Amino acid sequence: MRARDGWIAGASTADQLAVRRHNLAVVMDHLRLSGPMSRARIAAETGLNKATVSSLVAELGERGLVAEGETERGAVGRPGLVIELDTTVHVSLGAEISVDYLSVLAMNLRGDAVAERRIALDASRLSPEEILARLAELIRDVLGDLADGTTVVGLTVAIPGLVESVSGIVHAAPNLGWREVRVADLLHELLDDPGIAILLDNEANLAALAELDLRGTDAPDEFILLMGGVGIGGGLVTAGQLLRGACGFAGEVGHLQVTPSGETCRCGRRGCWETVIGLHALLALAAGADDVVRDPSVDLDERLGELRARAERGDRRTLDAIATITAALVSGAGTLLNIFNPRLLVLGGYFAVLSPWIEPGLREALHREVFAPKSGGCRIEFSGLGYSAAVRGGAVQAASAVFDNPSAFPLTPLVRTVQEVGPA
Amino acid sequence: MRARDGWIAGASTADQLAVRRHNLAVVMDHLRLSGPMSRARIAAETGLNKATVSSLVAELGERGLVAEGETERGAVGRPGLVIELDTTVHVSLGAEISVDYLSVLAMNLRGDAVAERRIALDASRLSPEEILARLAELIRDVLGDLADGTTVVGLTVAIPGLVESVSGIVHAAPNLGWREVRVADLLHELLDDPGIAILLDNEANLAALAELDLRGTDAPDEFILLMGGVGIGGGLVTAGQLLRGACGFAGEVGHLQVTPSGETCRCGRRGCWETVIGLHALLALAAGADDVVRDPSVDLDERLGELRARAERGDRRTLDAIATITAALVSGAGTLLNIFNPRLLVLGGYFAVLSPWIEPGLREALHREVFAPKSGGCRIEFSGLGYSAAVRGGAVQAASAVFDNPSAFPLTPLVRTVQEVGPA
Numbered sequence: 001m002r003a004r005d006g007w008i009a010g011a012s013t014a015d016q017l018a019v020r021r022h023n024l025a026v027v028m029d030h031l032r033l034s035g036p037m038s039r040a041r042i043a044a045e046t047g048l049n050k051a052t053v054s055s056l057v058a059e060l061g062e063r064g065l066v067a068e069g070e071t072e073r074g075a076v077g078r079p080g081l082v083i084e085l086d087t088t089v090h091v092s093l094g095a096e097i098s099v100d101y102l103s104v105l106a107m108n109l110r111g112d113a114v115a116e117r118r119i120a121l122d123a124s125r126l127s128p129e130e131i132l133a134r135l136a137e138l139i140r141d142v143l144g145d146l147a148d149g150t151t152v153v154g155l156t157v158a159i160p161g162l163v164e165s166v167s168g169i170v171h172a173a174p175n176l177g178w179r180e181v182r183v184a185d186l187l188h189e190l191l192d193d194p195g196i197a198i199l200l201d202n203e204a205n206l207a208a209l210a211e212l213d214l215r216g217t218d219a220p221d222e223f224i225l226l227m228g229g230v231g232i233g234g235g236l237v238t239a240g241q242l243l244r245g246a247c248g249f250a251g252e253v254g255h256l257q258v259t260p261s262g263e264t265c266r267c268g269r270r271g272c273w274e275t276v277i278g279l280h281a282l283l284a285l286a287a288g289a290d291d292v293v294r295d296p297s298v299d300l301d302e303r304l305g306e307l308r309a310r311a312e313r314g315d316r317r318t319l320d321a322i323a324t325i326t327a328a329l330v331s332g333a334g335t336l337l338n339i340f341n342p343r344l345l346v347l348g349g350y351f352a353v354l355s356p357w358i359e360p361g362l363r364e365a366l367h368r369e370v371f372a373p374k375s376g377g378c379r380i381e382f383s384g385l386g387y388s389a390a391v392r393g394g395a396v397q398a399a400s401a402v403f404d405n406p407s408a409f410p411l412t413p414l415v416r417t418v419q420e421v422g423p424a
Numbered sequence: 425m426r427a428r429d430g431w432i433a434g435a436s437t438a439d440q441l442a443v444r445r446h447n448l449a450v451v452m453d454h455l456r457l458s459g460p461m462s463r464a465r466i467a468a469e470t471g472l473n474k475a476t477v478s479s480l481v482a483e484l485g486e487r488g489l490v491a492e493g494e495t496e497r498g499a500v501g502r503p504g505l506v507i508e509l510d511t512t513v514h515v516s517l518g519a520e521i522s523v524d525y526l527s528v529l530a531m532n533l534r535g536d537a538v539a540e541r542r543i544a545l546d547a548s549r550l551s552p553e554e555i556l557a558r559l560a561e562l563i564r565d566v567l568g569d570l571a572d573g574t575t576v577v578g579l580t581v582a583i584p585g586l587v588e589s590v591s592g593i594v595h596a597a598p599n600l601g602w603r604e605v606r607v608a609d610l611l612h613e614l615l616d617d618p619g620i621a622i623l624l625d626n627e628a629n630l631a632a633l634a635e636l637d638l639r640g641t642d643a644p645d646e647f648i649l650l651m652g653g654v655g656i657g658g659g660l661v662t663a664g665q666l667l668r669g670a671c672g673f674a675g676e677v678g679h680l681q682v683t684p685s686g687e688t689c690r691c692g693r694r695g696c697w698e699t700v701i702g703l704h705a706l707l708a709l710a711a712g713a714d715d716v717v718r719d720p721s722v723d724l725d726e727r728l729g730e731l732r733a734r735a736e737r738g739d740r741r742t743l744d745a746i747a748t749i750t751a752a753l754v755s756g757a758g759t760l761l762n763i764f765n766p767r768l769l770v771l772g773g774y775f776a777v778l779s780p781w782i783e784p785g786l787r788e789a790l791h792r793e794v795f796a797p798k799s800g801g802c803r804i805e806f807s808g809l810g811y812s813a814a815v816r817g818g819a820v821q822a823a824s825a826v827f828d829n830p831s832a833f834p835l836t837p838l839v840r841t842v843q844e845v846g847p848a
Binding site: 171220221234236239241243246251252256269331338339340369371372376377 | 586595596644645646658660662663665667668669670671672673674675676677679680681684691693755758759760762763764765766767792793795796797800801802
């Protein structure tokens with residue numbers, strides 16, 4: 001992700017306030033992307049002058065957004081105390097509604113998870129209202145885990161489907177069986193109007209945000225994340241920005257038609273990519289109907305752990321299943337590389353769990369699939385974030401309210417202390 | 425496309441020059457997107473003050489970039505003379521190397537074609553050097569058509585393949601049979617070092633630029649152009665920018681694999697989309713090998729005109745061929761709509777010529793192919809630019825040198841008068 005440029009204050013007095021607000025965000029963003037550093041280094045690296053930086057840091061400190069840390073190591077000249085993002089006051093929340101589990105994560109401003117809870121769930125057996133009631137309970141649990149006096153700056157909920165972020169409506173999430181569910185409104189009610197912004201986003205979009213956030217200044221501007229789960233999610237980043245399309249419906253890579261006469265998808269059409277490489281397709285190839293790895297009441301981590309153990313033991317059926325999935329993964333990933341020419345392709349979800357068996361075949365075959373020489377220069381990586389990717393991305397997105405407009409914290413009605421939204 | 429914002433001049437004297445250069449570009453851009461208007465309206469609509477606008481217009485006039493036109497019609501208050509882009513001094517050139525033809529267009533700053541030439545060509549029978557020699561000849565012919573004293577500001581060449589714009593190298597253009605051809609260097613030699621910048625770009629990218637340019641301020645930020653020719657080119661616009669990818673290789677939609685066991689493509693792989701909806705696939709379905717519509721020595725316009733006439737007469741084989749192509753067009757276009765969620769899909773090339781027979785089936789079927797409701801809000805249009813789309817886009821791109829940096833014209837060595845690069 002790109003850091004903001006420092007502005008030089010203009011002549012007009014009317015602009016001073018806007019410039020100050022912008023410069024506060026520049027300092028926050030710089031600390032987020034580049035880590036703790038002295039005031040002098042902030043000044044040198046942002047182009048802001050030292051006196052301005054001192055004044056900005058003082059204001060951010062008063063707002064509980066930055067704090068002084070240790071003396072800067074290895075600095076030339078007089079050592080200065082480093083300024084770092086304050087991890088003690090603000091947290092942002094991410095939540096995920098998945099087909100197999102619910103998950104909630106609280107993250108401090110530096111990106112550390114300070115509380116995380118996950119429960120297994122068979123979403124196909126529950127109504128949206130029942131699922132949201134459980135999610136609200138899980139959110140209350142996580143809030144209960146936080147230190148007293150913590151300020152929650154927002155919540156973003158990851159959904160495996162088409163969402164309208166601002167209105168908080170899920171238009172279609174076929175793998176949940178949801179259509180037109182008012183998730184944000186329902187959560188506001190279930191949490192007794194917590195006074196925080198509740199936004200929705202697609203789970204793969206949020207997982208992509210988490211991957212970008214993790215890479216800081218090294219994050220590539222052209223980037224694709226593929227999340228392997230019951231559905232196949234795509235987070236597509238071009239020119240440093242998530243591709244959202246005209247109505248926010250971009251990135252529906254799971255519904256690429258790969259076998260026109262194939263299996264009927266949960267979306268109602270035939271031969272979608274996720275019918276051949278989704279988790280259910282893998283499990284149906286790898287195990288009989290009564291096998292524990294296909295039991296939705298067992299935690300997904302455990303089931304994938306078992307599958308991984310079988311692959312490690314060299315179990316033929318497991319390895320053949322992974323090889324079949326890999327071939328179909330290559331075909332769709334090749335399409336995406338031909339269209340996007342990304343610098344980096346990251347595979348998350350179950351693809352990452354099974355990476356030792358997916359990776360060799362994928363690398364070799366993708367090379368042949370892609371029209372541009374050497375896969376157009378695309379690197380392939382497997383996500384290290386596991387099933388936390390989407391919740392982490394949700395928390396990153398919720399935290400952006402602070403980073404985009406630090407002068408609004410902690411003074412706006414969007415912000416309440418944990419006591420107000422805490423356990424009922 | 426988005427207009428530039430007007431800057432308010434900063435306090436720093438060192439910035440004054442940069443601000444002035446920027447503001448010159450703001451005025452040029454505003455006239456390009458919104459058409460002729462009075463100084464007062466320029467000031468009102470850009471936010472620049474009137475005295476600044478007068479001074480900027482005076483400088484642009486001296487540089488031969490704007491001129492005074494008629495009195496503004498319907499203006500409230502004292503009528504002012506309108507300022508318009510000067511069409512008498514500068515032209516930009518676009519050229520296209522296609523499988524079936526070569527084409528060159530000269531465009532004035534207002535976007536009017538002032539000279540255009542096209543010759544039929546069977547690229548498969550000629551070497552790159554032979555083709556470029558013919559193109560250089562065609563460029564000289566177009567230059568010969570221009571009025572004395574015309575200044576050429578640049579040339580951009582459209583190529584059906586992977587190009588490196590800055591170095592001017594074509595990496596791979598399978599339908600031409602080209603690999604690693606130094607097009608810009610060779611053209612510089614063939615034109616006796618004309619002293620103008622020669623850039624390359626993918627033909628579909630340039631056609632997309634032409635479509636955006638045509639729509640001015642109404643151009644959508646999320647937009648896909650599909651060009652139907654021997655190859656299938658895609659120009660993909662997201663957030664108002666052409667998607668180029670990490671190395672400029674994005675948009676290779678013709679090589680989406682749609683039938684894994686299908687025909688071998690010119691790129692060496694199997695079942696690429698262009699093997700089923702490219703021009704050769706259409707013609708092979710529609711006519712026998714000896715039919716005139718399949719004779720590459722006949723101008724493509726004529727052959728497509730004949731095909732269109734047969735469709736109008738209700739010729740069964742022609743109509744069946746178009747229906748087969750339309751079904752395969754829907755499948756790939758659905759993939760692109762699921763990935764990009766564009767506001768607008770424009771179909772150009774032969775798709776536009778045959779639009780009366782493609783459109784009805786396409787609209788209905790695409791609706792079913794797309795996961796988002798109502799095709800994600802995507803409109804479908806057919807291009808009105810015909811085979812001029814890519815050359816026109818080339819000229820638009822070449823002209824951007826003037827619009828991005830008007831203060832460099834006509835004072836840099838990039839610019840020569842037509843006499844210097846004129847007919848040998």
